[in-house]
Amino acid sequence: DLEVVMAIAEHVRRYDLIENGGNFDGPIMMIRAARDVLVNHALGPTLERMRHRANFLLVDIERAGHCANLDRPEKMRAIISDFLDGICYV
Secondary structure, eight states: HHHHHHHHHHHHHHHHHHHHHOOOOOOOEEEEEEEEEHHHHHTHHHHHHHOOOTEEEEEEETTOTTTTHHHSSHHHHHHHHHHHHHHOOO
16 A cells, blocks of 8 residues: 555654664664765764764675675675674573
C-alpha cells in the first residue's frame, strides 16, 4: 500500500538519529563508505556530536560506495564481526 509506505518514509525522515545516538550509552559503530560522497557530506552534524564520545567508533571502508555491503562484502562482514565480538559476551 503506497500510503503506508509514504507514511513510514515520513516518520523515518523526521527521526532524530543524532539525538537518539547521543543519548545511547552502549557501543555505537558508524561505517562510512569512502565513495558515498552525498551521505558523507551530510554526516557533518552527526560526527560533530558523536566523534568525541567514548562509546563511538567510526570505521571507513575504502573503495566502497553507498552500498558498501555489496561493494566490499568481506570487509563489511569482518568489520561488523569484529565489533560484535568486542561487545558480545557468551
